[in-house]
Amino acid sequence: MEQLGLILLNGLVYGLLLFMLSVGLTLIFGMMGVLNLAHASFYMLGAFLAFTISIRLGFWAALIIVPVLVGLIGAVVERYGLRTVHKHGHLAELLFTFGLAFIIGEVVPLIWGRTPVPYRVPAALDFPLFSIAGNAYPAYRLFMMAVAIAMFLVLYLALARTRLGLVVRAALTHPDMVGMLGHDVPKVFTLVFGAGCALAGLAGVIAGNAFTTEPGMARSLGAIVFAIVVMGGLGSIWGALVASLLIGFVQTASISLDMPLGTALMHLGIPVNTAMLTDLWQITIARVAPVVPYVLLILVLALRPRGLMGTRSA
Amino acid sequence: MTLALHVTGLKKAFGPTKIIRGVELQVARGERHAVIGPNGAGKSTLFHLISGRLPSDAGQILLHGQDITGLAPHDIFNRGLARSFQVTSLFPRLSVFENLRAAAMRTHGCGHAFWRRLEGFAPLRRRAEEVLSLLGLERRRDVLAGALAYADQRALEIGVTIAGGAETILLDEPTAGMSRAETERAVTLIRRVSEGRTLVMIEHDLGVVFGLADTISVLAEGRVIASGPPDQVRGDPAVRTAYLGAAAETLA
Amino acid sequence: MSAPAQTALARPQSGAALRAMLPWVLAALAALILPHVVPGGFGLSLLCRMGIAIVFALSFNMLLGQGGMLDFGHAVFLGLGGFLAMHAMKLADAGWWIPLPALPLVGAAGGLAVAILAGWVSTRRAGTAFAMITLGVAELVVAVVLLLPSVFGGEEGLSGDRSSGPPLLGVDFGTQIQAYYLIAAWAWAAALLMWLYTRTPLGRLANAIRDNPERVGFLGYDAARIRLLVFSLSGLFAGIAGGLAALNDEIVTAGNMSPEASSAVLVMTFIGGVGTFWGPVIGAVLITFLSVALSTVTDAWQLYSGLLFVAMVVWAPGGISGIILAHAPVVRAGFAGRLAPAYAAMLPGFFLALAGTLGLAELGFRLQSVRNGASPRPVFGMALDPQGVLPWVVAAILLLAGAWLLRRAAPAAREAWQEASVMAQVQ
Ligand SMILES: Nc1ncnc2c1ncn2[C@@H]1O[C@H](COP(=O)(O)OP(=O)(O)O)[C@@H](O)[C@H]1O
Ligand SMILES: [Mg+2]
Numbered sequence: 001m002e003q004l005g006l007i008l009l010n011g012l013v014y015g016l017l018l019f020m021l022s023v024g025l026t027l028i029f030g031m032m033g034v035l036n037l038a039h040a041s042f043y044m045l046g047a048f049l050a051f052t053i054s055i056r057l058g059f060w061a062a063l064i065i066v067p068v069l070v071g072l073i074g075a076v077v078e079r080y081g082l083r084t085v086h087k088h089g090h091l092a093e094l095l096f097t098f099g100l101a102f103i104i105g106e107v108v109p110l111i112w113g114r115t116p117v118p119y120r121v122p123a124a125l126d127f128p129l130f131s132i133a134g135n136a137y138p139a140y141r142l143f144m145m146a147v148a149i150a151m152f153l154v155l156y157l158a159l160a161r162t163r164l165g166l167v168v169r170a171a172l173t174h175p176d177m178v179g180m181l182g183h184d185v186p187k188v189f190t191l192v193f194g195a196g197c198a199l200a201g202l203a204g205v206i207a208g209n210a211f212t213t214e215p216g217m218a219r220s221l222g223a224i225v226f227a228i229v230v231m232g233g234l235g236s237i238w239g240a241l242v243a244s245l246l247i248g249f250v251q252t253a254s255i256s257l258d259m260p261l262g263t264a265l266m267h268l269g270i271p272v273n274t275a276m277l278t279d280l281w282q283i284t285i286a287r288v289a290p291v292v293p294y295v296l297l298i299l300v301l302a303l304r305p306r307g308l309m310g311t312r313s314a
Numbered sequence: 315m316t317l318a319l320h321v322t323g324l325k326k327a328f329g330p331t332k333i334i335r336g337v338e339l340q341v342a343r344g345e346r347h348a349v350i351g352p353n354g355a356g357k358s359t360l361f362h363l364i365s366g367r368l369p370s371d372a373g374q375i376l377l378h379g380q381d382i383t384g385l386a387p388h389d390i391f392n393r394g395l396a397r398s399f400q401v402t403s404l405f406p407r408l409s410v411f412e413n414l415r416a417a418a419m420r421t422h423g424c425g426h427a428f429w430r431r432l433e434g435f436a437p438l439r440r441r442a443e444e445v446l447s448l449l450g451l452e453r454r455r456d457v458l459a460g461a462l463a464y465a466d467q468r469a470l471e472i473g474v475t476i477a478g479g480a481e482t483i484l485l486d487e488p489t490a491g492m493s494r495a496e497t498e499r500a501v502t503l504i505r506r507v508s509e510g511r512t513l514v515m516i517e518h519d520l521g522v523v524f525g526l527a528d529t530i531s532v533l534a535e536g537r538v539i540a541s542g543p544p545d546q547v548r549g550d551p552a553v554r555t556a557y558l559g560a561a562a563e564t565l566a
Numbered sequence: 567m568s569a570p571a572q573t574a575l576a577r578p579q580s581g582a583a584l585r586a587m588l589p590w591v592l593a594a595l596a597a598l599i600l601p602h603v604v605p606g607g608f609g610l611s612l613l614c615r616m617g618i619a620i621v622f623a624l625s626f627n628m629l630l631g632q633g634g635m636l637d638f639g640h641a642v643f644l645g646l647g648g649f650l651a652m653h654a655m656k657l658a659d660a661g662w663w664i665p666l667p668a669l670p671l672v673g674a675a676g677g678l679a680v681a682i683l684a685g686w687v688s689t690r691r692a693g694t695a696f697a698m699i700t701l702g703v704a705e706l707v708v709a710v711v712l713l714l715p716s717v718f719g720g721e722e723g724l725s726g727d728r729s730s731g732p733p734l735l736g737v738d739f740g741t742q743i744q745a746y747y748l749i750a751a752w753a754w755a756a757a758l759l760m761w762l763y764t765r766t767p768l769g770r771l772a773n774a775i776r777d778n779p780e781r782v783g784f785l786g787y788d789a790a791r792i793r794l795l796v797f798s799l800s801g802l803f804a805g806i807a808g809g810l811a812a813l814n815d816e817i818v819t820a821g822n823m824s825p826e827a828s829s830a831v832l833v834m835t836f837i838g839g840v841g842t843f844w845g846p847v848i849g850a851v852l853i854t855f856l857s858v859a860l861s862t863v864t865d866a867w868q869l870y871s872g873l874l875f876v877a878m879v880v881w882a883p884g885g886i887s888g889i890i891l892a893h894a895p896v897v898r899a900g901f902a903g904r905l906a907p908a909y910a911a912m913l914p915g916f917f918l919a920l921a922g923t924l925g926l927a928e929l930g931f932r933l934q935s936v937r938n939g940a941s942p943r944p945v946f947g948m949a950l951d952p953q954g955v956l957p958w959v960v961a962a963i964l965l966l967a968g969a970w971l972l973r974r975a976a977p978a979a980r981e982a983w984q985e986a987s988v989m990a991q992v993q
Contacts, residue, residue: 029694033694035694035697035698081876081880084880085879085880085883088883090693090694091634091636091693092879092883094636094694094697095636095832095836095879096876096879096880098638098829098832099833099872099875099876099879100876102829102833102868102872102875102876103869103872103873103876105872106866106868106869106872107869107930109934110866110869110927110930110931110934111930113934113937113938114934219825223701223702223705223825226698226701226702227698227701227702227705229698230695230698230699230702234694234695234698278716279713279714279715279716279717280713280714283713287713288713290709291705291706291709291710291713293702294702294703294705294706294709295706297699297702298687298702298703298706301687301690301691301699302687305690305691306691307695365784366783367780367784386783386788387783387784388782388783388784388785388786388787388788391783391784391785391786392786396784396785397784399781403778403780403781404777404778404781405773405774405777405778405781406777406778407773407776407777408770408773408774408777412770412773415770416770416771416773416774416782416785417785419767419770419771419785419786419787420785420786420787421786424767425767426767426768426771426787426791426792426795427766427767427768428763428766428767428768428769428795428799429766430766430767431762431765431766432765432766432767432769432770433765435767474781474785478785478786
């Protein structure tokens with residue numbers, strides 16, 4: 001039972017982290033129709049910048065400075081890059097962000113090297129909070145959760161209460177109408193893109209030290225986050241939330257299961273011929289965990305091509 | 315005689331806004347039928363429902379007595395209904411000729427063939443050439459559709475719609491945004507391409523409507539408030555109120 | 567139409583058909599001669615890679631350029647085609663009668679099968695969603711391949727010996743030159759088939775769904791069905807490339823289908839140009855050459871190809887073939903001379919910016935190796951200290967000054983081109 005509680009806790013933290021990334025992606029997509037393929041790269045940039053800044057100025061300074069910095073970088077990218085290719089259509093925009101991810105993926109190891117950097121949890125939060133299922137539960141995890149939830153509250157209020165939020169919400173439901181609202185659309189785009197990137201940067205700050213900060217982190221997490229936004233239904237924030245938590249829980253649960261796949265299937269009453277593909281049935285569920293998001297993606301899309309909560313077809 | 319198109323009790327809402335509120339529409343085979351009505355009355359939406367672009371909330375659509383309600387656009391086309399768009403919808407990076415050829419492929423036995431040359435389909439090529447000269451666009455044959463002048467694009471929009479030879483044709487404001495002379499050319503074109511077919515046309519220009527249509531239906535506030543021969547509709551008091559009301563709104 | 571009129575119509579057409587075949591004849595001749603022109607075994611193996619890359623990039627462009635479908639996992643088809651071909655090669659090693667030249671067919675079957683399966687999920691959507699699903703499917707396939715070492719050999723992959731099969735007409739394909747001619751023949755045939763495909767109904771429908779998928783539905787076609795067919799055929803040709811790679815390398819690993827490999831084919835296809843049939847050929851040849859030539863000189867090759875790619879997306883979305891197409895009429899009309907001064911005015915800025923970019927990147931990589939305890943290699947023959955401030959400042963200034971000059975010179979160049987092309991049209 002405690003084991004289950006641990007899985008739920010860890011799944012929640014992981015799911016919230018995934019949602020922090022997918023919410024920025026979804027906002028940008030909803031506004032601009034562009035899926036920012038460099039989104040996870042901004043997350044990685046956030047983690048590495050946080051590492052560098054936390055050495056000089058400490059973690060708390062990094063927590064403030066890095067999102068602003070990453071947001072500024074994002075805004076500059078939008079203003080001087082994305083806006084230029086906008087006239088060539090969505091495919092060109094997608095290709096641009098793809099190239100951007102490619103470049104960031106090369107520049108980061110250029111600056112910080114190809115091996116993980118020792119970005120550590122701040123000492124003030126580096127203690128076990130309580131013990132669950134025989135494991136000491138780190139206080140930092142709870143801090144991550146708190147930051148994520150605080151971020152959602154701020155975001156929610158900003159969307160619900162500000163004029164900019166009104167425009168963004170209008171854009172999410174009626175993408176073709178924004179231009180007619182008489183707002184400075186390009187400026188709103190730059191703001192939203194920058195804000196989305198800042199969110200990714202913030203996720204990098206708080207997750208880079210809980211997990212590992214290394215040049216491959218954008219790729220491994222990026223693919224999952226893109227799977228999430230498609231699974232949830234492109235442009236749907238609620239869909240992204242459901243899909244993030246779903247993947248957070250399922251993946252965390254499967255990591256902690258040491259049972260071989262064949263045995264698991266037999267427990268479920270699914271007969272398998274273990275004589276064939278012997279290595280497949282002997283793989284533990286834990287090792288299958290990395291593919292879980294994609295299996296879920298395919299299952300969801302096979303049943304519901306537009307995604308969990310998708311309304312708009314691409 | 316079965317009707318070419320028979321719409322009953324058709325309804326459609328976007329969220330809370332009911333746009334189509336129970337449309338009844340009967341189009342006889344071989345007639346030219348105009349649908350008129352104030353801006354935003356839901357005329358294009360009605361076409362979207364009939365052609366399968368949008369799902370309807372309620373009601374039934376019969377094409378030559380066959381139920382086509384809820385079918386996908388390509389299924390509806392394959393049952394003999396083709397439509398044009400108010401906002402020009404062509405293949406901008408294909409030439410005028412290739413636009414017409416692509417439009418006629420389905421009905422000229424091409425299927426999805428990837429083992430036969432397109433050039434090998436002689437009737438298809440002849441059909442595309444025929445429509446090309448019908449449109450008077452021979453000299454623009456190899457120009458990319460995206461590079462055409464607006465009026466030529468509108469003509470091509472009609473050409474792409476009729477190239478497949480559908481029996482029932484829906485045209486959504488084919489003359490919108492055209493000059494006087496261009497409109498006249500377009501009317502001649504529409505008259506020719508609709509010969510021997512059933513035509514349903516949304517049109518703003520009442521001159522065009524009264525010159526071309528055998529029957530006129532008036533759509534206002536989501537319902538067909540009048541339907542009949544031009545003279546009868548012209549005198550209909552309900553139509554006058556609908557139009558005068560709309561005119562008053564635009565003035566205000 | 568009367569009979570003579572018909573033949574009169576037919577005649578120029580057959581002439582056109584002959585003219586259309588001319589590039590293919592020339593390509594075949596070039597493929598025959600090239601190994602005798604290009605020096606050494608290194609050149610030969612480079613040619614083999616180019617042949618494979620050409621097939622791969624052309625198959626990719628069946629999706630991107632012709633069908634408007636951006637596939638982020640295209641290497642999966644190459645990889646699985648390669649694995650299947652490698653299994654066939656191993657069977658041949660074990661004494662089965664499997665003629666080696668047929669291996670690409672096995673690869674094609676593998677690529678086709680996986681494309682049908684993957685396409686069943688991905689092609690129901692278009693645009694961005696399609697692209698993201700291909701990404702997810704690719705991640706899944708690579709992960710599964712690594713989970714099944716009994717089938718795919720795990721991290722080491724599978725290897726075989728191409729010369730152990732039954733010799734065909736006395737040729738056993740043991741030597742590189744024999745392998746080259748086999749690859750060249752297959753690449754030529756596959757490219758020809760892909761070109762012929764562009765002139766079929768499905769090829770044209772692919773263009774139609776690229777331009778306007780919705781309208782296709784109102785012309786009687788199900789866009790999703792067209793996407794699935796095109797996707798499957800593209801997978802088939804990528805599988806041929808995989809079979810050729812298996813033949814050439816005698817080893818197939820999960821790396822052949824990694825996301826990096828998928829990115830690479832996207833980059834080379836786009837740089838070559840997606841708007842023409844032959845653009846990807848240019849990209850495949852150029853990028854394959856550069857990746858071999860430059861990766862021995864610099865560690866930053868990947869970064870440069872990424873920068874080139876983004877520069878193309880922003881300033882030359884038609885790629886190299888697009889640039890050629892834009893200038894061909896001007897040159898043919900004899901107006902190239904008018905462009906020369908305006909274009910030349912861009913060169914100083916271009917070279918300054920290039921030097922600055924190269925300087926920054928190379929300094930960065932030097933800094934890394936110095937931190938790791940190595941002594942720095944010289945930058946462009948200069949012994950620069952990557953830990954000093956001055957080289958960095960100079961490189962940054964070069965870049966900024968170059969960018970500034972380019973911005974100043976660009977409008978004039980654009981204007982000159984527009985003027986010249988209008989005049990070429992009028993002529
Ligand atoms: N997809 C949609 N979502 C919400 N409202 C729509 C949509 N399409 C049309 N409408 C609304 O429905 C009404 C009727 O539109 P339309 O059928 O285009 O009118 P018209 O008679 O001028 O062709 C308009 O008020 C329009 O704003
Ligand atoms: Mg309308």
